[in-house]
Amino acid sequence: MSEVLVLIDHVEGAVRKPTYELLTIAKRLGEPSAVFIGPADQASDVAEKVKKYGAEKVYVVDDSQIKGYLVAPKAEALQQLAEKAQSNGGVAAILIPSTAEGKEVAGRLSIKLESGLITDAVDVQEGPVTTQSVFAGNYTVTAKVTHGTPIITVKPNSAAPEESEGAGTVEEFSATISDAAKTAQIVASQPRQATGRPELTEAAIVVSGGRGTGGNFEPVENLADAIGGAVGASRAAVDSGWIPHTFQIGQTGKTVSPQLYVATGISGAIQHRAGMQTSKTIVAVNKDEEAAIFELVDFGVVGDLHTVLPALTEEVTKRKG
Incomplete structure (x- = not known):
């Protein structure tokens, strides 16, 4: 069965709900494989969380070389990982959370893999066939990638997370990041003030x-x-x-x-x-x-x-x- 790569959405190792939704969708399409780009020392905890929702493999990309830069290094890491997985048995699809960063990563990845891209899907079924709400929500359309590996960004709350124990086998992956990908650097950041309420795009x-x-x-x-x-x-x-x-x-x-x-x-x-x-x-x-x-x-x-x-x-x- 071909792998379905799911980019884990997390904040300092705290896995966010859209990841579990994507893993649930991934089970419809093939064998779910989660991709964790973050600190290596948090990988085991993250693997324990995602395997409860069906992740058979957890690829770990240590972000020590990536952290502090914008999205280009993440796209390069995903490209190299996808090419490796493709050569080892095939990739049925790559699912990415439909956040601002996620869509930029997906766009860059689409060019690097020469593959079709669908953004803001509200449902994904076997095929994979996606459902989108387009033209300011006036139409609902179904679409399918016809070239390369389907890359799909999925909106939060598009599926109810379903627990299903996976093997959660951890595999470390070392990506080679080009100098060109490191030309935009984050020089300062500060956390948003906590309100105690759920994140707007994820809230039920x-x-x-x-x-x-x-x-x-x-x-x-x-x-x-x-x-x-x-x-x-x-x-x-x-x-x-x-x-x-x-x-x-x-x-x-x-x-x-x-x-x-x-x-x-x-x-x-x-x-x-x-x-x-x-x-x-x-x-x-x-x-x-x-x-x-x-x-x-x-x-x-x-x-x-x-x-x-x-x-x-x-x-x-x-x-x-």
């Missing part, structure tokens, strides 16, 4: 606020905290300076696909819909009963979010207690 629940908040995101944040969700925003709220751009959802912001999306005070412009309409269940609260967002929802509430959200938060808190 997202509560977003728009122009209707009037700049007061407290009701939005309180509801998100009560139901264990992340906080998002429309472009109008970001452009007004009420909330940072990192919270923006839409065509020029982040794309989310949670189990539950709650849009409050958001009109539902096509640019915003492009970033959230693949959500499984959509709820909207808006004073304007003619708001475009109501065309998209599963449940709609015509009312003032400053009245509706506190009442909902109180009820949720009461039932939890």
